[in-house]
Amino acid sequence: MWTRWEYWKTLTCSTTCTLIGNPTYIWYKNGQHLDESTYKVKYSVSSNYEDGYSCAVKGHEDLRSPAVCVQGQDCNRVTYTKRRICVLKGSSVDISCTYGSGYDTVTSSLWFSPKQSARWSGKLIPEDITTDPGYAGRVEYGGEKERGHSTLRITDLREEDSAEYKFIFNTHTSRWGYSFTGTTLTVTDVVLEMDPTSVSERENVTLTCRTKCTLDPITAYSWYKNGQPIPNSNTYSPVYSLFPASSEDAGRYSCAVEGHEDLPSPEDTLTVRLTDISST
Incomplete structure (x- = not known):
């Protein structure tokens, strides 16, 4: 929003919804952080055709607005x-x-x-x-x-x-x-976490496919046992459960992000101990 005052213009840092609290604002001129006295939603500037300005909410400086030109386009x-x-x-x-x-x-x-x-x-x-x-x-x-x-x-x-x-x-x-x-x-990279790695039959096992940051866009996950896809296992959750585990579940497990199945995690091995049932 621009208001013309002779040789000055007023810039407004706006959001599509009302932020809670009482946010303060950071202003930038040609990429440089301006003086802290500008911690307001509006900022008046002198017109200069070379200058571009942008703003951000304090504490979220990595989400800076696109730069706008003070004079023309x-x-x-x-x-x-x-x-x-x-x-x-x-x-x-x-x-x-x-x-x-x-x-x-x-x-x-x-x-x-x-x-x-x-x-x-x-x-x-x-x-x-x-x-x-x-x-x-x-x-x-x-x-x-x-x-x-x-x-x-x-x-x-x-x-x-x-x-x-x-x-x-x-x-x-x-x-x-x-x-x-x-x-x-x-x-x-993609890492598989298995908890626990050794269980008795009928106990539960949780597999978690982790990355160091959130992939964009959020994707689905594929799960593998002994190098082969587990049928009907694709999920939008990074967690896959064996509930409960049986002796047939023993083996090597890995996971991958859907669309990048050629970049799976290293394998982790699950050991399932047989339950000894005896009668008297």
């Missing part, structure tokens, strides 16, 4: 499609953003990760992630750069790829995007 800005992404080790991910260069022409652009800054020749000059030996053969760019959209694709993901990724572009007069919060990627 064009300004320097970088807006990421997602702030956080959780994906499986061994799979691929697309990290994307839109950006604007105002009235300047983009001369070059690149993706980088601050995590890799130790290997940069200049500590404050980001280097293109496609030149990083750790990502050799696993990264590529996509998107229509001339239309203000770019995508970084990383394949064969490894846990060490977990990091923040940022996009910057250069114009004839400046570099934009370095100070903007990027997209945080978490790469997780």
Whole structure:
């Protein structure tokens, strides 16, 4: 919502529903956190065609609003499609953003990760992630750069790829995007937890398929015994129960996220002891 006051404009940080409590707000100018005196829902700014502003509810800074231009539709800005992404080790991910260069022409652009800054020749000059030996053969760019959209694709993901990724572009007069919060990627494997791993017949066993972060979108789980799918076992719950266990349930178990059955968890072995029934 914009209110025109001569050379000033008023920005409003709004939500689609009313937040409980008395939230305060964080304001950003061109990606930089503004002074704490701006902890209000409205913020007045002087018009400058280059400046882009965004806001967030304090305590939820990773859920920042898209940047808006103070003057017209064009300004320097970088807006990421997602702030956080959780994906499986061994799979691929697309990290994307839109950006604007105002009235300047983009001369070059690149993706980088601050995590890799130790290997940069200049500590404050980001280097293109496609030149990083750790990502050799696993990264590529996509998107229509001339239309203000770019995508970084990383394949064969490894846990060490977990990091923040940022996009910057250069114009004839400046570099934009370095100070903007990027997209945080978490790469997780799939782990099966079995409780307990040894039981007597007619006791209960719980299998839980765990990841370090919540996969997006929420998916279903597939369950396996001795390397073979368990019939009618797919579930949207990460928990699968043997209730009660029998001697036939003994074996090696694993799980996988549906759609990524080629990336199952390591196997865990269930031992079922026979119940000795004697008569007198």
